[in-house]
Amino acid sequence: MQLNDLLSQTSEWLKATGAESEIVMSSRVRFARNLKSLAFSHWADEKQKEEILGKTKQTLLKNSYLKNSLFLLMDELNDLDKQFLVERHLISRELAASGSCKAVDISEKEIFSIMINEEDHLRLQVIQSGLELKESLRLLDTLDSELQKDFEYARNPRWGYLTACPTNVGTGMRASVMIHLPALVMTKRIGKVLESVARINLAVRGLYGEGTEASGNFFQISNQITLGHSEQELVDNIDRVIKQVVEYERRARELLLKNSRYQLEDKIWRAYGILANARIISSLEAINLLSVIRLGANLSIVKKVDIRSINELFITTQPAHLQKIEGKDLNPQQRDLKRADLLRDKLK
Amino acid sequence: MQLNDLLSQTSEWLKATGAESEIVMSSRVRFARNLKSLAFSHWADEKQKEEILGKTKQTLLKNSYLKNSLFLLMDELNDLDKQFLVERHLISRELAASGSCKAVDISEKEIFSIMINEEDHLRLQVIQSGLELKESLRLLDTLDSELQKDFEYARNPRWGYLTACPTNVGTGMRASVMIHLPALVMTKRIGKVLESVARINLAVRGLYGEGTEASGNFFQISNQITLGHSEQELVDNIDRVIKQVVEYERRARELLLKNSRYQLEDKIWRAYGILANARIISSLEAINLLSVIRLGANLSIVKKVDIRSINELFITTQPAHLQKIEGKDLNPQQRDLKRADLLRDKLK
Secondary structure (H helix, E strand, O other): OOHHHHHHOOOHHHOOOOOOOOOEEEEEEEEEEOEOOOOOOOOOOHHHHHHHHHHHHHHHHOOHHHOOOEEEEHHHOOHHHHHHHHHOOOOOHHHHOOOOOOEEEEOOOOOEEEEEOOOOOEEEEEEEEOOOHHHHHHHHHHHHHHHHOOOOEOEEOOOEEOOOOHHHOEOOEEEEEEEEOHHHHHOOOHHHHHHHHHHOOEEEEEOOEOOOOOOOOEEEEEEOOOOOOOHHHHHHHHHHHHHHHHHHHHHHHHHHHHHOHHHHHHHHHHHHHHHOOOOOOOHHHHHHHHHHHHHHHHOOOOOOOOHHHHHHHHHHOOHHHHHHHHOOOOOHHHHHHHHHHHHHHHHO | OOHHHHHHOOOHHHOOOOOOOOOEEEEEEEEEEOEOOOOOOOOOOHHHHHHHHHHHHHHHHOOHHHOOOEEEEHHHOOHHHHHHHHHOOOOOHHHHOOOOOOEEEEOOOOOEEEEEOOOOOEEEEEEEEOOOHHHHHHHHHHHHHHHHOOOOEOEEOOOEEOOOOHHHOEOOEEEEEEEEOHHHHHOOOHHHHHHHHHHOOEEEEEOOEOOOOOOOOEEEEEEOOOOOOOHHHHHHHHHHHHHHHHHHHHHHHHHHHHHOHHHHHHHHHHHHHHHOOOOOOOHHHHHHHHHHHHHHHHOOOOOOOOHHHHHHHHHHOOHHHHHHHHOOOOOHHHHHHHHHHHHHHHHO
16 A cells, blocks of 8 residues: 555545534544653654664554555655645644654554654554544554553553653543534534533544634544543543534524525525635635535535535645645645635536 | 516617627617607696607607507506616616606617606617617617607707706717726726726716616716717717727736636636525625626636626516516515526526
């Protein structure tokens, strides 16, 4: 498998096959792990980093979940390829930043991705379509257990897994869902809903995680606490909350259909009309209009485009994807043209 | 011919058959005339108004240009029908306002329309597609000469034709063109062009004449002066000025195509996308977007809709037309839905 093979495939989590996938785009669980007796990444010298990379690579490559995986050394990738992986949610922006001995191993369907020498020695990630946190945890747990056969993790009997950043100590787990809440935004109920989510110690972020703005009515909701509860408990808690939020969004959609159907249809069809006809379109405008069409497709108002194609467009209209598709560097103006071409092609 | 027959026909002036019709929508010439020895309309009592109506009706109905014409008494029309005629530029808003013995006679293809007991006893109007002021004047002159065989006009050897308002005295003629100048607006040159037009004593107005705003980049340019020059001289002057303005607009279009083709195409296709997909659309938004598509069709950027259909939509999306098409009264919200339906139907 080569990096460019990803271009022609749809990430598994975009396929809208999971539970509640008309509202929950994806579920992600990530474990932070560090090898015992080796300095944490930020403190490790070159030799130690190489040792971490060597050890983990060897173990990963023989893992059954990672058969035919794509192992990539960051040093061997150009900026465009790194940005491309960030856009696909396969690596973090931190891994993409400069630094030696950084790598990622990506499973065939892009369900697993394991980052090496990011903030922690290992960041194990699973990402799936829809609300599938429990299944994601199960999968990641299995992978994690396999890996533990080969090496010992830094762990404290009282605190649990030790991590580079104290906020991850304990389970080392971050479980998050990316949730699409256009009706709660349109009915101006989103603020109240997100406030109550924040009150029970869940974090709310934008489309590309920490420090990014919520755009396209997408929100990432994840656990803040990693300590004092089991992985299962933490995941059960988020799962319960998300189910509630899904229910609120569903009610808001019903309300819109009942009280302002024409306005809603108008908004959705205008978004479609612009995306299917514009010649120049920015990334942000594309995300915001695709968001509206996604709602339209979920409500069977727009029938000519399926959810899967719309989900894909959120990713393929990103800057690095456009340049990879085109096979060359494009400046922002050229990207806005290319993005419009792609959208017209896919939406007609 | 019945009033409702107009609904299924396209006014001749909308057919884009005249000279420069990609920029000049229509040419209109109007004569104000009053019968000698009868009080002007504003001063006339009921009996005199009836006399004016009777005399002129009789004469008009036997005129060869007005064969099979539609003779309508305002008193017999409801508000919707009157508004419908205003939207088609066949009667003035003044004629549509209350008052007795008002009437209009409309020729078969809507080229001629003669208003009776408006501000003057008679307002003779000819309207044609494109820049056809000279031919319009010729046609109206012929009609006028025919009518003069039957009755004598109020006329002063020194001043010429006498009219209710002193601004019309002399020729009693108002010649105007409705001109579409989107590229001059987009390139921000319109102000300068209209200023120089105003400096040579031509009036600039909006789509529905005096007191209306310019919308959809349409401007009505007409003579201010009716006195001291022959009809031919006045028309020649406007014709020369309009040819110059047409040339400016043409150059501005070339400039846009040369310097900002993508931006222009984007603007045009977005307008198309919205009009062909929206579910709710106001009259003003429709005019403004149709204006952009009209430019697109003229530049062969949008090929799926012809100019004639676009020209027609400026009129058929007006409130009274929508209600006549629907066959019943519609409130503003209902009209916005119906307008969007009509636009989708015609633009797809």
